[in-house]
Amino acid sequence: MTTTRTALVVGATGGVGGAIADRLLADGWLVRAINRDPETAAKRSGRTGLEWVKGDAMVEADVVAAAAGAEIVVHGANPPGYNNWAGLQLPMLNSTIAAARAAGARILFPGTVYNYGPDAFPRIDERSAQNPRSRKGAIRVRMEQALREAGVPVLILRCGDFFGPKPGNNWLSQGIVPVGRPITSVTYPGPLEIPHTWAYLPDVAQTFVRLLATDLGAFEVFQMHGHEVTGHQLVAGLEAAAGRKLKVGRLPWPALALVAPFNETLREMREMRYLWDEPVLLDDARLVRQLGAEPRTPLVEALRIALQGQGALPSLNGKRNRLALESNC
Template sequence: MSRPTIGAPTGRRSDPLALVIGATGGIGGALAERLLADGWRVRAAHRDPERARSANTPAGLEWVKADALDACAVTAAADGAEIIVHAVNPPAYRNWAGLQMPMLDSSLAAARASGARLLFPGTVYNYGPDAFPRIGEDAPQTPLTRKGAIRVRMEAALCEAGVRFLIVRAGDFFGPRPGNNWLSQGVVRAGRPVTAVRYPGPLAIRHAWAFLPDVAETFVRLLRTPLADQAMFHMEGHAVTGHELVAGLEAAAGRRLAVKRMPWLALAAVAPFNETLRELQEVRYLWRETVLLDNARLRASLGEEPRTLLVEALRTALAGQGSLPASLIDAA
């Protein structure tokens, strides 16, 4: 694969082309932005490009009309691409069973037709307690949830499809764009100044968090290295206790925060009538004990893992989800 020059102007026909499916989301937007900065042309597929263009997306994207469920449209959008970023997820965890595999099938069809390498952000949902506390890339995948079983099927489909791929698995995502993540949907309420933290598990237990720009940086750095056709890596991210996360949030917010336990019993009563809450309930087991990812393979390849300071990462995330006063954002 030809490698772009860092800092090169975007949009030149000689630059390598990346297709991003899910550029309006957290990880898709972060990867699109980082690829642009690295000199790639980035084509973004969306069923409504005009609406997507007006959203909070990176400047410089080449928008193309293509529904992620339409394999022919995605294949056409991937013409000439060297990589395809599959970063699309159903909003608010809704209808994973009905949408995830068909959307991935479209990306796989496009990868087969174009010869592009498929980039796939992975999660800890694939794993059950038998893989805890420190999970390696080759750990058994015996998930306890429906979402986990779907993620396992998705990765199996990648392996069976005969395409080149790069999987980077990480902990709970958080970043500048709020979305399907625990920080903005559970721990801190988005859209209002942060005054309290609702933590889902015991504060003394370590948990893996992944700052989205760090995940994007990891993908881009790995693309510069020799890769096997089927490459998988784990990011350690921020492996912190609940106490450490709260301290980071307080430093980012510039104030003391009330700390509350996640009201699991109350959520359980409402969950049968709310799909998002029902899906959050399923992954409660990931908060009951230490869940970390072993990044030895990544460090062997890159030398070190990209990792933004926790307070800086949290401040960026809180600002992006509207949870910091304007005065603090300006001061930063």
């Protein structure tokens, strides 16, 4: 007799949460997703097979109820556009911790490089000191401290900048390549010769799920190497994916500085500029020892899928572009 394993995903409409939900569904899990408006979320996500339940990630009782019987709770909640991290991130995480504690579940938590300052560069490992330079980084450090002190099993997987099959809250679709029209140009945030780390979301999801099948301790942290490429290499990958030469420009940071006081998203983006001015690379030696190899989709293939998802390839007509964008708002 087989028993279906159950997972709760908090943030299933987002990039990381959605990718992990897809991977778990493919592997036969019963996947529950919580949302304040489950009917609308189900339509926008475009995912079949999810069990949507009504609830608010900010309300502890809602998340506890949704997690009943779950073996894992995926914390993929992330305020869009960097908005109100201080007011939302820790309360939502506290709800997830309470739910995992009540269900006896393990928390899956996607880590970021925001936790680190230049003293940890260029190559970060699991022991690197976390001295962030930004407010968002300080919040992420506090979140991981809360997880360490929670007394529940935790799996943190730290990755570089996310990108995936659908447009979302990431640098590729919000800053580098325009969404909803054929790609003709690239706007790069840093010096083109400096390497940067990228994580393709289906690879992240596969890594999380593969780690669950290994022998894990109560509190585990692993890192993905991902795609470690310079700006020149990323542009070349985008050109290969698009099948055309692209114009390359630099993000106008001075112009953003003029607007940032009136726009929270731009203000928060400016704090992350230092992550583009120096190499920020992740050591995956511990992950490779655990899994044998890191899942990694070839860069051009991953970029092609990402560009298709954000309506940036000429082969997609305008109607399909609009539908793709509307389903991921």
